Amino acid sequence: DADVTQTPRNRITKTGKRIMLECSQTKGHDRMYWYRQDPGLGLRLIYYSFDVKDINKGEISDGYSVSRQAQAKFSLSLESAIPNQTALYFCATSDTSKRLFFGSGTQLSVL
Amino acid sequence: AQRVTQPEKLLSVFKGAPVELKCNYSYSGSPELFWYVQYSRQRLQLLLRHISRESIKGFTADLNKGETSFHLKKPFAQEEDSAMYYCALSGDGNQFYFGTGTSLTVIP
Numbered sequence: 001d002a003d004v005t006q007t008p009r010n011r012i013t014k015t016g017k018r019i020m021l022e023c024s025q026t027k028g029h030d031r032m033y034w035y036r037q038d039p040g041l042g043l044r045l046i047y048y049s050f051d052v053k054d055i056n057k058g059e060i061s062d063g064y065s066v067s068r069q070a071q072a073k074f075s076l077s078l079e080s081a082i083p084n085q086t087a088l089y090f091c092a093t094s095d096t097s098k099r100l101f102f103g104s105g106t107q108l109s110v111l
Numbered sequence: 112a113q114r115v116t117q118p119e120k121l122l123s124v125f126k127g128a129p130v131e132l133k134c135n136y137s138y139s140g141s142p143e144l145f146w147y148v149q150y151s152r153q154r155l156q157l158l159l160r161h162i163s164r165e166s167i168k169g170f171t172a173d174l175n176k177g178e179t180s181f182h183l184k185k186p187f188a189q190e191e192d193s194a195m196y197y198c199a200l201s202g203d204g205n206q207f208y209f210g211t212g213t214s215l216t217v218i219p
Contacts, residue, residue, distance in 0.1 A: 031205060033207070035209075040120065040211060041211060042117075042197060042209045042210055042211035042212045043155075043197065043209040043212075044209075045206060045207070045208070048206060050205065058206070059208075090155065092155075094205070094207070097160075098143055098145075098160070098201050098205070098207075099157050099160070100145075100147070100155075100157065100199075100207060102154045102155040102156070103154070104154050105154075
């Protein structure tokens with residue numbers, strides 16, 4: 001059973017559409033993160049949350065928003081998708097030892 | 112500002128040869144450094160942390176504060192080591208910053 005689950009696994013959408021990527025975890029961790037992975041650019045932090053009431057912008061938050069609905073759920077939204085948001089998106093949690101646990105990723109394509 | 116640099120995008124070595132994946136960082140405080148690995152069709156997973164001073168799957172990494180480096184080494188590469196490797200840094204704020212990754216191919 002996956003500890004960090006992302007849905008959907010793949011998504012194709014059109015420019016201008018609103019889209020939500022979902023992440024849930026069963027690890028009981030307070031800290032959750034959203035990253036995007038682009039070839040040659042590695043992983044870049046979009047948003048992070050240290051508890052339900054704590055949301056913080058990362059390096060590349062423009063064009064994205066997040067919602068921490070519960071300790072176990074952290075959703076990423078693209079308000080109006082654009083083609084350069086085509087990427088592989090990862091959700092992660094971390095424990096108190098600063099170990100990150102990743103989901104399997106969501107491949108998003110914006111046409 | 113914090114930064115993690117992995118100078119090699121691609122690295123190929125023969126099976127049994129030593130391998131070293133380079134990682135340099137810049138950070139004004141006392142960082143924690145990590146190596147994460149992504150095998151084909153698997154999730155990103157932690158390989159090792161500098162604070163643990165451990166050896167995982169034959170890999171080691173030593174934090175050199177003078178050279179601000181955290182290079183990953185293995186004396187004898189195996190085919191199953193072929194993967195994408197990311198160096199990551201965590202500072203005081205519990206954020207994590209990743210390098211651009213090195214794709215390692217071990218040639219049989």
